[in-house]
Amino acid sequence: MDEEHRVLESVVGEFASKELEPINKQIELEGIPKELKKRLSSQGFLGALAPYDLGGASLDRLGYSILLKQLASASPSVAFYVFLENSFVIKSILLKNEVREKIGLISGGEISGTFYYSHLLNFLEPGEIKKIDSKLTGKLNAVINSEANLFIVPADDGKFYLVESGFHPLDEHEKLGFRGLRFSPVKFDTSIKDAIEIPLNVDELIDDTHLPISAIAIGIAQGALNKAIEYAKERSAFLHKLKDFQPLAFGMAQAYSQLDILNEYLINIAQGERDIKKELMLKIISIDFARDVSKLALQVHGGYGYLMDFGIEKYYRDAMFLSILGGNHLDEKMKLSTLIFQEKAGWI
Amino acid sequence: MDEEHRVLESVVGEFASKELEPINKQIELEGIPKELKKRLSSQGFLGALAPYDLGGASLDRLGYSILLKQLASASPSVAFYVFLENSFVIKSILLKNEVREKIGLISGGEISGTFYYSHLLNFLEPGEIKKIDSKLTGKLNAVINSEANLFIVPADDGKFYLVESGFHPLDEHEKLGFRGLRFSPVKFDTSIKDAIEIPLNVDELIDDTHLPISAIAIGIAQGALNKAIEYAKERSAFLHKLKDFQPLAFGMAQAYSQLDILNEYLINIAQGERDIKKELMLKIISIDFARDVSKLALQVHGGYGYLMDFGIEKYYRDAMFLSILGGNHLDEKMKLSTLIFQEKAGWI
């Protein structure tokens, strides 16, 4: 890793511990505060993938991975928010020159956008938007960041549209994770005149998310494990520190080792040539890893881990939610099997 | 990885498939043939860590790791043999100028040596060599490569001695793995005049084995998994190829991913600065991984996997034996815990 990325890692790390850690509970309970969005924006994080002239930081793959990992280690909600704005919204808008200037508003934290892809996640009743006459009408379920000002959504004509009016979010769903983001169905009744078609290739867009999702997963594991290690050094039971007991210490040592191994792989492939197979492999492994490690971290904390105030249980919930929002595991495992066997595999 | 190491990887890979694969069964049943030792020697593999002037290849850490990995993928026995000769015997002898020329005989495949470290492996009755008057007398249990011409063994004065006469191996132990090497107790009755003290630091010597043992583990996993993938593409059941079934395909895809991740880590740390913590982490993870993958590969082969002729079951046995000979897991996990918690940990 070069100097520039090292600096970025430490800058974001400091941001995470100074600006996210202290308000983590607030983020979970009330959502990401407006002021925080401003702070994220002024650091260039909100427009991570946006070009400089639109207020962005124009990060490369490694820089973007480092950013998400470090944010996720303190607040998976914030990391997922930045990921959603960049990997989906900004990248989509960049495809359409006419609306390019909206990126400035997003990277500036003035507005937020969301992208609807739950229909790709084997979701039973995702809802649908129909294009009827001069309207886009319908309801979408399970929309993450549903309080957004700007939606990029699929209609029944197979196209994606950017809309900025004529919608309203409904009551929230159960909220497994990423509680900093609103998660609910959204009703649409938008005039087609206000809808702008975005010429995106959704498969490519999704393929590009393997690496950032891996980075979030690794960040979650890192954040949870660090807290568990600190706690095990402080907390006593049976007259000894928790770290002194083999089952806990060995479990954490094992997790620490796997984390380092995954982290180096993340860095390797983020700075190497694009390799979708490797990115997919990392994603599938690191999502499961994040869940296992955050569960371990919760268990190390005992009863306290079960309380929101300790900031541990959220990692476990968020890791679980990431494993759901992070991609359709079954389809992706089939895809990976086919890449590995070099012929169609894993389809029965 | 630079060009030189890439070439080495392909050269050893070819050697493994052309010179080891065809005689694998013979190696398992009768030991490593003399001619093979000659072939290993002429390639410079037997003296991998020996200097050029003593017939060695003077490989660096990365080269040595690649060598062992590739050999292990076809024959873990041969890889372990090369490892034993180099990481223990040659490295020890290099510490004593007077006997330096023996290295030529080892790297030339003329003689073989062994190093006794089973006493470090939490072994209940390792036996002992006593230094009494003018003799080194006693019996050592669980000596690997016990048909060696040259032994480096500890005596009860806490020193290590090189001896070349006055010993004879006893009946073999049960032979879990590495069947190409003799494994038995050895009786010693050597005149002290024929014993040469070797001024070695056994802890350092062991620390230096983490990386090569990881390489063997990763090689075992690679060899077993490749065979399983090939088999799954060929073998049918229920009117489909095995690779078509998700549970098998996904299991192998997962293993393939982890293997690639571990392999990149191996290469990273083998070419980076020495980092004992990382080397230990990799060893602990990769030994367990080798066992899990070779077990999976056996299962993919069904009943055939259980037969020696298919060359699969040996990976599982060898991986298990490597996990035993590869180091004292409990002690090493304590050591790793202490490195990670930066204070004594995992001792209860």
Place this chain on the structure above:
Amino acid sequence: MDFTLPEEIEEKRKKVREFALKEFTEERKRYFDENEKYPFEIRKLAYELGIINFSNPWDLLVSIEELCRVDPGLGISSFVYAFGSEILMLFGSDEQKKKYLEPVQRGEKIMGFAVTEPVAGSDVAGIASKMEKQPDGSYILNGSKMFITNGSIADYVLVLARTAPPPSEEKRHHNMSMAIVEMKWPGVSANKLKGKMGVRATDTAELVFENVRIPPENIIGEIGKGFYYVMTFFNITRIYVAAMSIGIAQGALDMIVEKAKKDKKFSSQESIQFTIAEMATRVDAARLLTYRAASLLFQFNPDPVFTSMAKYFAAETATYAAETALKVTGLDGAITSLERLFRDSKIMEIWEGSSEIEKLVIYRMFMKKMGVE
């Protein structure tokens, strides 16, 4: 060998399942979870309809299982109002039973069990609360308790506290005693804990005791035997936690099976089929371990090895099942009760002795059986 439950117990199981499916509506599950409220009405209803029957242990066990299968938060709240009552049954005086136990059994009062402390979770012998004997025979209690179920809604709690310093480090568990403390007494305060990950319909609080005067007749059993009483109690309640865990695991399995029934594409994937097979097997293994431990307990012959095996294995099965079901059902599971089941499940590995504690108990008692002291 006979692996079947008496018919009337299986009948009761059906009745409880019907009750839970009817009363634990999606709205209620969500309401009490989101608002972290104890469902007094549901508890009352369950009592009145005879769902909770403390007089037949098998009846209680399968009821716990079936209630938690539909919703752990509401399910646990339905029967946990008597938490600690076994202590009074086994060790309480006749007066104590009459005054404190019977109103609970009649569904009128709520009880709690206060052992855990902020500084001592699983390590019961490490507690710091003190009861000091006064010249008049009464005791003064000082200290605080953490994670106390029913803490802010109970009428009284059974408190464990030191009545003398430990004789030595090895004998830290000596000189502890238990007393019944009424929550309305001066010096008692409760601070409801908000923001639990799951089982949010249950009430959990931190308790603080400042110079609380306890009359001598409220001391339970013998002075100095408190630790022993607690361990005896855990040998009972661990089986109930195991039953809750089986309920959760079964509930998770139900959901993935439901999806497989409705969604042919889902159920045609062999990896999903294997997942269901593996989950069903583990749930059954956990159930058998639990019923074996229960069977011995209910014959007044509890085996701590079997009890801890059941608790540990069942609790891990609960989190495994909830996690796995959620993983494979994806968003479909995330916006249904499965999401809650997932959050609820994790506490099973912590309550009544974490999995780590259970393993230590298993090891020690198992080796004792093997002839090792």
Place this chain on the structure above:
Amino acid sequence: MDFTLPEEIEEKRKKVREFALKEFTEERKRYFDENEKYPFEIRKLAYELGIINFSNPWDLLVSIEELCRVDPGLGISSFVYAFGSEILMLFGSDEQKKKYLEPVQRGEKIMGFAVTEPVAGSDVAGIASKMEKQPDGSYILNGSKMFITNGSIADYVLVLARTAPPPSEEKRHHNMSMAIVEMKWPGVSANKLKGKMGVRATDTAELVFENVRIPPENIIGEIGKGFYYVMTFFNITRIYVAAMSIGIAQGALDMIVEKAKKDKKFSSQESIQFTIAEMATRVDAARLLTYRAASLLFQFNPDPVFTSMAKYFAAETATYAAETALKVTGLDGAITSLERLFRDSKIMEIWEGSSEIEKLVIYRMFMKKMGVE
């Protein structure tokens, strides 16, 4: 519910354990393993001492468990000489029983069961062997069989072969039949398989049938029902493989416990203590699943879900236990019987339906119970 075995069965268990500890000496275990020899003498002794009792299924079950606990190779060899006999008991004619079954039950003859083929392991319906009916009513058998236990020492084997082509791809399992084939008949040859990873004292062979003439009276039951007979048989033998697996797992646990008893440093490590606790729990869970399945089978009411759960879980427990015990005992385990136990264990996940097959059976039959066709 009752989780105890009858006293006479527990007595028998003790007797079998004593037998195994006495007769399965370290020397014998090693000799028959290394030389891949079938232990005729031990088999005879076990029969004569009444160790093997086919008339009481619980007796047989615990005997299998206890024999394999000490040594799977010798243990399996002690009772497997009657392999396939349930087929004759259930579907054989009186003449077949008299001529072929009784000499086996008297310990005089050895039988085998020949289903698996080189091209079709777990996929029984995929076999290619054929029996063609001749004008004189006899059948001509052609084909080969793989991994046949007792293959090179049996006096006769029960063979599954096609008697007509499958009516369709979905009905591949139709038109298969079973016959008793004597190994001395012309055209029958056996090729002993050397180099098995484990259970090397048991005999395994590849069989080849070249124009073997089978008299009509050697056809078992009805023509065309062979697949059904095999599946019925597996519902029985899977339980025995589960029992072998429990035996192996218990044997591995025994060894780590023995080491813990002798070696204080070893047993004082908490990670070792946890390992013992986890292993003991899994072994018990596997045992309970197995006994439940057995209990139903022995009441002539087998449940394929429970049977396959038992087989799959027990087999995985065997490899897990052997692996784990060997891992933690290190070299100490590697030069003792534990090494053999490790090698022996792996076949449990393959025999009588691999774990993958068991999971498919569990899924299909479980969903049937849930009302899905």
